[in-house]
Amino acid sequence: MSQRACILIAAGGTGGHVFPGLALADALAKQADVDILFVGTPRGLESKLVRAAGHAIELFDVTAIKGGGASQAARGGWSAALAIGRALHFVRARAPRVVVSVGGYAAGPVALAAAMLGVPVAIIEPNSVMGLSNRLLAPLARRIYLAFEEARPRLAGTKVRLSGVPLRAGFVPQSSIRSPKRRVLVLGGSQGAQALNERLPEALGRVATEDGSSGLEVTHQTGDGRENAVREAYARAGLPEAHVVPFSTELPRDLAWADLVVARAGAGTIAEIAAVGRASLLVPFPHATDDHQAKNAAAYSNTGSAIWVRQEAADGMRLSLEVGRLLADDERRLRLARCARSQGRPDAARTIARDLLDVAEVS
Numbered sequence: 001m002s003q004r005a006c007i008l009i010a011a012g013g014t015g016g017h018v019f020p021g022l023a024l025a026d027a028l029a030k031q032a033d034v035d036i037l038f039v040g041t042p043r044g045l046e047s048k049l050v051r052a053a054g055h056a057i058e059l060f061d062v063t064a065i066k067g068g069g070a071s072q073a074a075r076g077g078w079s080a081a082l083a084i085g086r087a088l089h090f091v092r093a094r095a096p097r098v099v100v101s102v103g104g105y106a107a108g109p110v111a112l113a114a115a116m117l118g119v120p121v122a123i124i125e126p127n128s129v130m131g132l133s134n135r136l137l138a139p140l141a142r143r144i145y146l147a148f149e150e151a152r153p154r155l156a157g158t159k160v161r162l163s164g165v166p167l168r169a170g171f172v173p174q175s176s177i178r179s180p181k182r183r184v185l186v187l188g189g190s191q192g193a194q195a196l197n198e199r200l201p202e203a204l205g206r207v208a209t210e211d212g213s214s215g216l217e218v219t220h221q222t223g224d225g226r227e228n229a230v231r232e233a234y235a236r237a238g239l240p241e242a243h244v245v246p247f248s249t250e251l252p253r254d255l256a257w258a259d260l261v262v263a264r265a266g267a268g269t270i271a272e273i274a275a276v277g278r279a280s281l282l283v284p285f286p287h288a289t290d291d292h293q294a295k296n297a298a299a300y301s302n303t304g305s306a307i308w309v310r311q312e313a314a315d316g317m318r319l320s321l322e323v324g325r326l327l328a329d330d331e332r333r334l335r336l337a338r339c340a341r342s343q344g345r346p347d348a349a350r351t352i353a354r355d356l357l358d359v360a361e362v363s
Contacts, residue, residue, distance in 0.1 A: 192223015
C-alpha cells in the first residue's frame with residue numbers, strides 16, 4: 001500500500017462539480033506527490049470522466065434529497081444515512097489528510113464522515129448560493145473556498161477564501177481579436193441546453209437577415225445526440241455553415257475565438273468566460289436547485305460583466321434583439337469583456353491546491 005498522503009475529492013453529478021474537481025486534482029498533483037481519490041455516484045458524469053482522466057474513484061449509491069417532494073426527501077435521507085455508515089468505514093480505511101467537498105450527492109455523507117473522524121474538511125462552493133450539503137458542512141469545515149462573495153456563510157470567520165472556481169488548463173486571459181465577421185459561441189453546459197438549441201438558430205438567423213450581412217459565424221455546443229436537429233435548424237434559418245458540435249473539446253480556444261458568448265449561467269461556465277474575458281448573454285437554467293443559476297447570473301452581471309435574461313422571457317425575438325444590439329455595439333461588447341476579465345480567476349486551482357496542502361500538512 002502506498003505511503004503517500006491521500007486526498008479525497010468528492011465531486012459528482014454535473015460538469016459544474018466534476019470539472020472543478022478534476023482541475024483541482026491536476027493542480028495538487030503538480031505541487032505534491034500525493035494519492036488522489038475521487039468519490040461520487042454511479043449516475044453522474046464522474047463515473048466516466050474521472051476514470052478517463054486517470055484518477056481512481058469510489059462510487060456511493062446516494063440519491064437526491066431535494067426536488068421531489070416528501071417521498072423523495074425520505075428516500076434521499078435514507079440513502080444518505082446508509083452512505084454515512086459506509087463512508088465512515090471508507091474514510092477510516094483510506095486515512096486521508098483532507099476531504100474536499102465540491103458537490104454532488106456523495107459529497108455530504110463522505111465529508112460528514114470525515115468530520116466525525118477528525119479529518120479536515122474543505123468546501124468548494126462555485127455558485128453564488130450554497131448547496132444544501134455545503135450549507136450543512138460549513139460549520140464543520142476547516143476551509144471554505146468561494147467563487148462569489150454572495151455565498152459567504154454567516155460567522156464563517158477566517159476559514160473563507162474568495163478563490164474562484166478551479167479551471168482546467170488553457171482558460172487564460174485573451175485579447176479580443178477584431179474580425180471582419182462577428183463570431184457567436186453558444187454553450188449549454190456539459191449536457192447542452194434544449195431551450196438554447198431550439199431558439200438560437202432562428203434568433204441568429206434573424207440577426208444575420210436584419211443586418212443584411214453574411215458576416216456572422218456561429219459555433220454551437222448542443223449536448224450529446226442533439227447536434228443533427230440543431231444543424232438542420234441553422235440550415236433552415238439561413239446559416240448552413242454554423243459549426244454545430246455535441247461537446248467542445250477545445251473550449252478555451254472557442255472562447256478566445258468568440259466576440260459574444262450565449263450561455264447558461266452555471267458557475268463553471270461563468271468562471272471560464274471570465275477567465276478568458278468575453279462578453280456574454282446569459283440565459284439561466286430555470287429549474288436549477290434554489291434557482292442558483294439565476295442568482296449566479298444576477299451576481300455576475302452586477303459586476304458589469306454580462307447581461308442576462310430569464311428563460312421564460314428569452315424567446316427567439318428577445319434573443320435576436322439582445323444579440324443584435326451587442327454585436328452592433330463594439331464598445332459595449334468590449335466593455336463587458338474587460339469587466340469579465342477583471343472578475344476572472346484563472347489560477348484558482350493552483351491557489352486552492354497550495355492552501356489545501358497546507359491544511360493537509362503536506363509539503
